[in-house]
Amino acid sequence: DAMVIQNPRYQVTQFGKPVTLSCSQTLNHNVMYWYQQKSSQAPKLLFHYYDKDFNNEADTPDNFQSRRPNTSFCFLDIRSPGLGDAAMYLCATSSSVHTGEKLFFGSGTQLSVL
Amino acid sequence: GESVGLHLPTLSVQEGDNSIINCAYSNSASDYFIWYKQESGKGPQFIIDIRSNMDKRQGQRVTVLLNKTVKHLSLQIAATQPGDSAVYFCAENRGQAGTALIFGKGTTLSVSS
Numbered sequence: 690d691a692m693v694i695q696n697p698r699y700q701v702t703q704f705g706k707p708v709t710l711s712c713s714q715t716l717n718h719n720v721m722y723w724y725q726q727k728s729s730q731a732p733k734l735l736f737h738y739y740d741k742d743f744n745n746e747a748d749t750p751d752n753f754q755s756r757r758p759n760t761s762f763c764f765l766d767i768r769s770p771g772l773g774d775a776a777m778y779l780c781a782t783s784s785s786v787h788t789g790e791k792l793f794f795g796s797g798t799q800l801s802v803l
Numbered sequence: 804g805e806s807v808g809l810h811l812p813t814l815s816v817q818e819g820d821n822s823i824i825n826c827a828y829s830n831s832a833s834d835y836f837i838w839y840k841q842e843s844g845k846g847p848q849f850i851i852d853i854r855s856n857m858d859k860r861q862g863q864r865v866t867v868l869l870n871k872t873v874k875h876l877s878l879q880i881a882a883t884q885p886g887d888s889a890v891y892f893c894a895e896n897r898g899q900a901g902t903a904l905i906f907g908k909g910t911t912l913s914v915s916s
Contacts, residue, residue: 693846695846720903722903724906729909730909731892731906731907731908731909732847732892732906733906734903734904734905737903779846779847781846783903786903788834788835788896789834789835789852789854789896791837791849791852792837792847792849792894792903792904793849794839794846794847794848795846796844796845796846797844797845797846799844
């Protein structure tokens with residue numbers, strides 16, 4: 690089945706130690722998104738790629754970066770994780786950025802920062 | 804069935820009741836809306852969507868109503884089942900090409916047998 694896959698399911702890192710979260714998709718969608726979801730809160734958009742064009746949200750901290758080496762893969766890099774970065778990180782895809790496009794989500798990576 | 808006039812973070816219903824979950828959106832230019840269901844430890848799952856040129860859309864056991872005058876969206880679930888227990892989020896497209904979905908506050912639906 691076509692899907693959005695996130696690895697790992699759970700990630701533990703140390704305060705200040707760089708960490709990378711991975712996302713892959715078999716939907717061949719043009720757009721990939723990263724959302725941050727803290728406990729009992731709504732998902733918050735960090736940034737998205739439309740093909741190779743990177744679109745950062747204005748309030749996304751510089752500590753968060755992303756890479757998209759090809760259509761199928763997208764990575765979220767947290768350069769110096771703080772305790773406040775502990776959250777569920779959700780990857781999503783859509784076929785385009787035009788209005789009316791559903792987002793398809795992966796199961797998320799739960800990040801813990803010690 | 805149980806309903807809420809304003810957004811509440813939790814809603815508890817009995818199995819078989821109808822549930823109504825409300826959502827207020829902020830951007831009058833938003834032209835597309837989606838309801839997602841999120842079970843514990845999982846990513847959001849698409850339920851139903853609606854464009855701004857409609858005021859009602861029905862799916863299987865679910866109906867979405869859109870009131871653009873007061874910027875209000877609701878999700879109705881008929882004959883609620885224990886498997887419907889989850890957090891429900893509404894999301895809006897900000898109405899500009901090149902933007903993504905923005906999520907509203909979630910409502911936790913608890914269904915008891």
